[in-house]
Amino acid sequence: MDKKWKTSLAGIIDGEGHMHGYKTTDLIDKVNFTDAIWLELKGELPTEKERAMLDSILISTIDNGMGPPSVTNARNSASAGNPMQAAVAAGVLGVGESHGGAIEECARLLQLGLSADKLVEKVISSGDRIPGFGHKVYKDEDPRATQIFNKAKELGFYGEACELARAVETKLEELKGKRIVINVDGAIAAVISDMGFDYRLGKGFFLIGRIVGLVAxxxxxxxxxxxxRRIADEEIEYDGPSPRKLPS
Ligand SMILES: CC(C)(COP(=O)(O)OP(=O)(O)OC[C@H]1O[C@@H](n2cnc3c(N)ncnc32)[C@H](O)[C@@H]1OP(=O)(O)O)[C@@H](O)C(=O)NCCC(=O)NCCS
Structure with a gap:
């Protein structure tokens, strides 16, 4: 009978769990975590180079300090007395278009087949920022992006999308008259595009890595x-109306 819920990812076959046709017990025995992540996302086991590239991408997303909203959200929620799953979920909700979430939209743009000029023009003319570019702290270079590109070159994944991302960076600098660096999200977006991933998986890469950091x-x-914990009173300024009486 045609069933309502279908998946090709995993299932219980002859009483045993399988992922994409491989017995879970064999995977536990023989492969590493990154292999299993690749298998789950792509349906096949990775080559050595694919595994190494995915490892680098995931490591780059784990933690970059307490500052970003995902981490402050998670820690504030934990501080309020919530259990692990709630505090981590609060951290996940701290991921958005300006933090971690730019991978998806950047990869979508890089996968449109536009030239760097057209891509920059399309986004800037609509008044938006180009996702995957710019950083609160890194102004000359995001070292994580540079390292991801270096790794992509070493492993053979520096292709058209990576070239395009670098050309966008140059074009953006010309247009704005200041350097707006490609950030870690932009580099990941470019490399996953060159590795053949659908842009809609973009946020997933950040989430998979960042959850490790959030748990910690x-x-x-x-x-x-x-x-x-609360924000210190010295850091808070009230600038609303002065105290006044309710109308009678
Ligand atoms: C990360 C981000 C929030 C930092 O913003 P910021 O601290 O305000 O940036 P800066 O102060 O260095 O630069 C502000 C100027 O650069 C421009 N700028 C910054 N990032 C830009 C981008 N991605 N595309 C176009 N212009 C950008 C701003 O429009 C502004 O220009 P103006 O001075 O003419 O008004 C911002 O770069 C951004 O929104 N990037 C896109 C989202 C993204 O990639 N997020 C992932 C971060 S790891």
């Missing part, structure tokens, strides 16, 4: 800090 930050918050 939440745990650290539990064991190292007192509950209920």
């Amino acid at each position: 930050h939440v745990f650290e918050e539990y064991v190292r800090e007192k509950p209920f």
Whole structure:
């Protein structure tokens, strides 16, 4: 009978769990975590080079300090007394178009087949920022992006999308008269495009890696800090109406 819920990812076959046709017990025995992630996303096991590239991408997303919204969200939620799953979920909700989430839209743009000039013009003329470019801290170079590109060159994944991303960076600098670096999201977007991933998986790469960091930050918050952290009063300025009486 034609069933309503279908998946080609995994299932129980003859009483045993299988992922993409491979017995889960064989995978546990024989492959590493990155192999299994690639298998789940792509349906086949990776080559050595594919595994190495995916490893680098995932490592680059794990943690870049306490500052970004994903981490502050997670730690604030933990500080308020929430359990691990809730605090990590709060951290995941801290990922958005300006933080971590730019991979998807950047990869979509890089996969449109436009020239660098056309791509920049299309985004800037609509008043938007080009996803995957610019950074709060890194102004000359995002070292994580550079390292990802170096790794892509070494492993043979520096293709058209990577070239296009670098050309967009040059074009953007010409247009804005200042350097707006390609950031880690942009580099990941370019490399996953050259590796043949659908852009709609873009955010997924960031989430898979960042959850490792979020779990660690939440745990650290539990064991190292007192509950209920709040922004210090000296850092808060109230600039609303002066105290006044309710109308009678
Ligand atoms: C990350 C980001 C929020 C940093 O913003 P920021 O600190 O305000 O950036 P800066 O102060 O260095 O630069 C601001 C100027 O550069 C421009 N700029 C910055 N990033 C830009 C981008 N991606 N595309 C076009 N212009 C950009 C701004 O429009 C602004 O120009 P103006 O001075 O003419 O108004 C911003 O670059 C951005 O939105 N990038 C796109 C999203 C993204 O890739 N996020 C992932 C970050 S790892």
